Amino acid sequence: MRRTRFDADPCPIARVADLFGYWWTPIILRDALFGVQRFEDFQKNLDVSRATLSSRLTRLVDEGLMERVAYQQHPVRHEYVLTEKGRAASDVLIAMWRYGEDHFWPERERPPLELAFRESRATVRATVVDETTGRPLDPGELRIQRRRS
Amino acid sequence: MRRTRFDADPCPIARVADLFGYWWTPIILRDALFGVQRFEDFQKNLDVSRATLSSRLTRLVDEGLMERVAYQQHPVRHEYVLTEKGRAASDVLIAMWRYGEDHFWPERERPPLELAFRESRATVRATVVDETTGRPLDPGELRIQRRRS
Numbered sequence: 001m002r003r004t005r006f007d008a009d010p011c012p013i014a015r016v017a018d019l020f021g022y023w024w025t026p027i028i029l030r031d032a033l034f035g036v037q038r039f040e041d042f043q044k045n046l047d048v049s050r051a052t053l054s055s056r057l058t059r060l061v062d063e064g065l066m067e068r069v070a071y072q073q074h075p076v077r078h079e080y081v082l083t084e085k086g087r088a089a090s091d092v093l094i095a096m097w098r099y100g101e102d103h104f105w106p107e108r109e110r111p112p113l114e115l116a117f118r119e120s121r122a123t124v125r126a127t128v129v130d131e132t133t134g135r136p137l138d139p140g141e142l143r144i145q146r147r148r149s
Numbered sequence: 150m151r152r153t154r155f156d157a158d159p160c161p162i163a164r165v166a167d168l169f170g171y172w173w174t175p176i177i178l179r180d181a182l183f184g185v186q187r188f189e190d191f192q193k194n195l196d197v198s199r200a201t202l203s204s205r206l207t208r209l210v211d212e213g214l215m216e217r218v219a220y221q222q223h224p225v226r227h228e229y230v231l232t233e234k235g236r237a238a239s240d241v242l243i244a245m246w247r248y249g250e251d252h253f254w255p256e257r258e259r260p261p262l263e264l265a266f267r268e269s270r271a272t273v274r275a276t277v278v279d280e281t282t283g284r285p286l287d288p289g290e291l292r293i294q295r296r297r298s
Contacts, residue, residue, distance in 0.1 A: 006172075006176070007253075010260060010261045010262055011176070011179070011249075011260070011262055012245065012246045012247075012248070012249025012250040012253060012260050012262070013175055013176065013179050013242055013245045013246050013249060014175075014176055014249075015249045015253040016175075016245040016246075016248055016249040016253065017169065017172075017174075017175040017176065017245065020166065020169060020170070020245075021169070021170050021171070021172055021175075022170070023155075023166075023170055025166075026162055026163075026165075026166040026170075027155070027160070027162065027163055027166065030160070030162050033288040034288065034291075034292070034293060064252075085252045087288070088248060088251065088252055089248060090277075090286070090287075090288045091244045091247065091248060091276065091277040091286075092241065092244045092245050092248050093162055094244075094277050094286055094288075095240045095241045095243075095244040095277055096161065096162045096165040096166065096169075096241050097160075097161045097162050097165075098161075098240065099161070099165055099237060099238060099240060099241050100160075100161025100162060100163075100164045100165040101161040102237065103213075103234045103237055104156075104161060104164040104165060110296055111159060111160070111161050111296065112159045112295060112296055113159055113160055113161070113293050113294070113295065113296060114293070114294060114295075114296045115291055115292075115293060116291065116292055116293075116294045117290060117291060117292075118289075118290050118291060118292045119290070121292075121294065124279055124286065124291060125279065125280040125281065126277050126278070126279065126280065126286055127240065127277070127278060127279075127280045128239075128240040128243050128244055128275050128276070128277050128278075129275070129276060129277075129278055129283070130273055130274065130275065130276075131274040131275065131276045132274065134278070134283055137239070137240075137243055137273065137275055138239075139182040139183065139236070139239045139243075140267075141266060141267050141268070142183075142264055142265065142266060142267060142273060143183070143264075143265055143266075143267045143270075144183060144262050144263070144264060144265075145262070145263060145265045145270065146261060146262065146263075147259055147260065147261055147262060147263045
């Protein structure tokens with residue numbers, strides 16, 4: 001399938017969409033953020049073909065979100081360890097969680113899984129705010145402008 | 150290209166990924182959030198084929214993110230108006246903006262575009278926090294658990 005590449009687009013959303021638009025990539029990142037590192041463990045959790053998983057992990061390494069590290073020599077086995085760039089994807093994934101939870105189930109139904117604090121087990125409800133003021137961001141109050149250099 | 154569908158997955162991230170994984174969909178939503186409504190305007194802004202644009206807009210209507218409203222009768226012309234579910238996608242897109250801006254440009258470079266407040270023109274730096282405490286969310290402190298019904 002031919003597709004338009006957005007990885008040189010001037011819009012930050014387009015560049016992230018270019019990576020996240022590969023099927024499985026957000027799901028693999030979710031598992032990685034929650035501690036999965038080994039090829040076999042991703043495959044067991046996700047029920048994805050080896051070829052697809054391998055291709056997605058390679059792209060994540062190429063894009064600098066993961067590092068491929070040997071953890072065993074005979075035979076060689078690798079772990080996929082998140083870099084800082086990979087860990088930083090968590091904000092996007094958490095925002096996706098909240099949006100999916102609120103809007104992608106039929107009314108009066110809730111997803112069977114929830115995001116919670118590890119210690120208290122309390123449900124997490126995430127929201128996106130302006131870092132400086134802590135205020136929620138309403139696109140009606142925002143604009144896209146040329147950066148002053 | 151055959152693909153796995155995630156639109157019945159128990160994980161909220163997977164369901165959102167299923168929709169956002171269609172090329173162009175996040176970019177079309179971005180423009181819609183900033184006021185674009187007409188087919189011709191999307192096409193002019195995005196330089197996308199009519200067939201692809203039409204298919205993405207139809208999916209967004211089918212998924213309940215947009216409503217198709219006639220604004221002219223002879224000939225019939227439609228606008229695509231965001232629903233509440235469509236507007237709620239803004240948190241995900243804003244989180245993508247921040248992530249892309251911080252991590253998808255070469256070091257010492259910044260994207261040519263920035264997100265800003267409409268009134269003050271001040272740059273927006275978005276972050277994802279827990280709604281109750283206002284604290285940033287670190288995946289290391291989180292877990293995925295079965296929802297108590």
